[in-house]
Amino acid sequence: xxxxxxxxxxxxxxxxxxxxxxxxxxxxxxxxxxxxxxxxxxxxxxxxxxxxxxxxxxxxxxxxxxxxxxxxxxxxxxxxxxxxxxxxxxxxxxxxxxxxxxxxxxxxxxxxxxxxxxxxxxxxxxxxxxxxxxxxxxxxxxxxxxxxxxxxxxxxxxxxxxxxxxxxxxxxxxxxxxxxxxxxxxxxxxxxxxxxxxxxxxxxxxxxxxxxxxxxxxxxxxxxxxxxxxxxxxxxxxxxxxxxxxxxxxxxxx
Amino acid sequence: xxxxxxxxxxxxxxxxxxxxxxxxxxxxxxxxxxxxxxxxxxxxxxxxxxxxxxxxxxxxxxxxxxxxxxxxxxxxxxxxxxxxxxxxxxxxxxxxxxxxxxxxxxxxxxxxxxxxxxxxxxxxxxxxxxxxxxxxxxxxxxxxxxxxxxxxxxxxxxxxxxxxxxxxxxxxxxxxxxxxxxxxxxxxxxxxxxxxxxxxxxxxxxxxxxxxxxxxxxxxxxx
Numbered sequence: 413x414x415x416x417x418x419x420x421x422x423x424x425x426x427x428x429x430x431x432x433x434x435x436x437x438x439x440x441x442x443x444x445x446x447x448x449x450x451x452x453x454x455x456x457x458x459x460x461x462x463x464x465x466x467x468x469x470x471x472x473x474x475x476x477x478x479x480x481x482x483x484x485x486x487x488x489x490x491x492x493x494x495x496x497x498x499x500x501x502x503x504x505x506x507x508x509x510x511x512x513x514x515x516x517x518x519x520x521x522x523x524x525x526x527x528x529x530x531x532x533x534x535x536x537x538x539x540x541x542x543x544x545x546x547x548x549x550x551x552x553x554x555x556x557x558x559x560x561x562x563x564x565x566x567x568x569x570x571x572x573x574x575x576x577x578x579x580x581x582x583x584x585x586x587x588x589x590x591x592x593x594x595x596x597x598x599x600x601x602x603x604x605x606x607x608x609x610x611x612x613x614x615x616x617x618x619x620x621x622x623x624x625x626x627x628x629x630x631x632x633x634x635x636x637x638x639x640x641x642x643x644x645x646x647x648x649x650x651x652x653x654x655x656x657x658x659x660x661x662x663x664x665x666x
Numbered sequence: 667x668x669x670x671x672x673x674x675x676x677x678x679x680x681x682x683x684x685x686x687x688x689x690x691x692x693x694x695x696x697x698x699x700x701x702x703x704x705x706x707x708x709x710x711x712x713x714x715x716x717x718x719x720x721x722x723x724x725x726x727x728x729x730x731x732x733x734x735x736x737x738x739x740x741x742x743x744x745x746x747x748x749x750x751x752x753x754x755x756x757x758x759x760x761x762x763x764x765x766x767x768x769x770x771x772x773x774x775x776x777x778x779x780x781x782x783x784x785x786x787x788x789x790x791x792x793x794x795x796x797x798x799x800x801x802x803x804x805x806x807x808x809x810x811x812x813x814x815x816x817x818x819x820x821x822x823x824x825x826x827x828x829x830x831x832x833x834x835x836x837x838x839x840x841x842x843x844x845x846x847x848x849x850x851x852x853x854x855x856x857x858x859x860x861x862x863x864x865x866x867x868x869x870x871x872x873x874x875x876x877x878x879x880x881x882x883x884x885x886x887x888x889x
Contacts, residue, residue: 474721482719489712489719490783496709496737497744499817505780506817513783517720519854524721554853558728561713561736563785563849595722595729627785631776632742 474524486514520556520563523593532587533612536580543616545656547571548584549664557628558595566624566640568592569664572609573616573649573656584609598624598643606645617648619660709737743778743785746815751830754812758802759835767878769793770806771886779850780817788846788862790814791886794831795838795871795878806831820846820865828867839870841882 490510494501501510526532549569557564568588572579591604606620621644630637650657713733717724724733771791779786790810794801813826828842843866852859871878 478721486716486719489715492712493709493737493740493783494817496705496712497740497817498705498747499744505819509781509783509817512781516782516784516850516854517716521720521722552859559732559735560739561732562739563853565849565853595717595720595732597728628739631785631787632739637774 476525479518479525482518483511483514486517487511490514519593520554521594523590526590528587528590528608528612532590533579533583536583537613538578538580539576540574540578541576542574542578543576545571545573545660545663546578546581547660547663548581551585551588553588553592553622553624555592555594555596555598555601555624557626558597560628560632561595562627562631564596564598564624564626564628566622568605569619569621570605570609571619571650571660571664572613573618575614575616577613577615579609579613598622598626598641602643602645606647610647615648617646617650617653617656619647619650619657620645621661621664706734706737706741709740710734713737742815743776744816746812749812749815751809751812751834754808755801755805755834758805760800760802761798762796762800763798764796764800765798765838767793767795767882767885768800768803769882769885770803773807773810775810775814775844775846777814777816777818777820777823777846779848780819782850782854783817784848784850784853786818786820786846786848786850786863788844790827791843792827792831793841793872793882793886794835795840797836797838799835799837801831801835820844820848820863824865824867828869832869837870839868839872839874839878841869841872841879842867843883843886 487510490513491501494506494509499506501507547569548571549567551568551570553564553566553568555564556562570584570588587605587608591601591608602620602622606618609615609618609620621642623640623642625640629635629639646657650660710733713736714724717729717732722729724730769791770793771789773790773792774787775790776785776787778784792806792810809827809830813823813830824842824844828840831837831840831842843864845862845864847862851857851861868879872882873879
C-alpha cells in the first residue's frame with residue numbers, strides 16, 4: 413500500500429547516509445525508487461544544488477507513522493538537552509516536557525508531511541475569465557529558522573495575475589503553511605511559495621512579499637527587538653512591468 | 667544529582683525562598699566550567715538526532731552547523747541558571763531618603779516555556795516603594811533577565827522577580843506585572859494569535875493598600 417511503501421522508503425532513506433538527500437522536503441531517493449529504481453540521484457551529496465523550481469513537485473518525506481516512530485528518540489534527545497542545560501528532567505514541570513517538545517517540533521515541521529498537489533490544490537483550480545490582480549494579504553506565517561531552530565513569524569502577502577485559471581483563496585494560505593512549517597530561510601520560503609503558485613496555475617505573474625521577525629535576532633545575538641526582515645519574489649509580469657509591481661506593492665500597504 | 671535539592675522546590679515553597687531555587691548552587695558554578703564544553707557537545711548531538719528524526723538531511727549546507735548553533739542558542743536562552751541576584755545587585759543598592767513609588771515599565775522579556783521549550787515574550791512592569799534603600803534602575807531589568815532566561819512558567823517568573831527584589835531591598839512594597847505572548851499557544855495548539863497572558867504579584871503595601879495598587883496600575887498600564 414502507498415502508505416507503508418512510503419514509510420519503508422523514508423526509514424531506509426535515513427539509514428543510507430549518502431544515498432538520498434532530503435532538502436527541506438525534497439527527497440530525491442524516494443522519487444527515484446518510486447519511479448523504478450534508477451541509479452543514485454545526481455544531487456545526493458549536496459541537496460542545495462537542486463533547483464528550487466522543481467521543489468513543489470516533491471512527494472512528502474514524512475508520514476504520520478514516521479512521526480510516531482520518531483517520537484521516542486526525539487523525546488530522548490530532548491531529555492538529554494534538558495540535562496545538558498542543568499535542569500532536572502524529573503521535576504514536576506519538566507516530567508512530560510520531552511514528549512511535548514517533540515510533538516511541538518513535529519508540528520512546527522509538518523510541512524514535510526504534506527503533498528502540494530494531492531492534498532491541497534487538485535480540486536480548487538477553477539476556470540474563470542478573470543485577468544485582474546488577485547491579492548491575499550496579511551497571511552500570518554510561522555516558521556523555524558534552520559540555523560538556530562528558533563521561531564520566525566510574520567505576514568505573507570501574495571498577489572497573482574490569473575491567466576484564465578484562478579485558485580481557491582484559502583489554498584494560497586495553505587501553500588504558505590506547507591512551506592513555512594519547515595526548517596526555513598526566509599529567502600527560500602518566499603521563492604518556494606511563488607514557484608508553487610506559478611507551476612500550479614501558470615498565471616501571467618506572481619508576487620510574494622514576506623515581512624517577518626526572527627527570534628534568533630531578537631532573543632539572542634544582536635538582540636534588536638524591532639527589526640523586521642522583508643523579502644520578495646516577483647515572477648512573470650510582476651517582474652517585467654514596473655506598474656504592475658507598483659500596484660501590487662501599493663495595495664498590500666494600504 | 668547535584669542540582670536536585672535546589673530545583674525540586676521550583677514552584678513551591680514560600681515567596682522568599684523561591685528566588686534561591688530554579689538555579690545552580692554558587693559553589694557548583696566553578697566546577698561546572700570544565701564540563702561546560704562536554705555538555706555543549708551532548709546538546710549538539712541531541713540536536714543532530716532531532717534534525718534527523720524530523721526528516722531533514724543533516725548534511726545539507728544550511729544545516730551543517732545548526733546543531734552547534736542551536737545548542738549555543740539554547741544555552742543562551744537558559745543562561746539565567748548560572749546567575750544570581752547577589753552577583754548583580756551587591757554594589758548598586760544606595761541609601762536614599764525616598765519613599766515614593768519607583769516604576770520601571772516596558773522591560774522587554776524573553777523566556778522559554780518549560781512545557782514545550784518554545785519562546786514566550788512580552789513586557790515586564792516593576793514598581794517598588796523604597797524603604798530608605800533604592801536600587802540602580804537597570805538592576806531591575808537585570809533581575810528580569812536572570813529569571814526569564816530559564817525554562818519558566820509565567821506565574822513562577824513573576825513571583826521570582828518580586829521576591830528577589832523584596833529580599834534584596836526590603837522595600838515597603840513590590841509589584842510586578844508581566845504581559846506576554848506564548849508561542850506555544852500562537853504557533854501550535856489552539857493557535858490564537860492575539861491572545862496575551864497577564865500575571866501579577868503584589869507584595870507589601872501594594873497588596874494591602876488598594877490606592878497604592880491603583881496608582882501603580884494606572885501609571886503602568888495606561889497606553
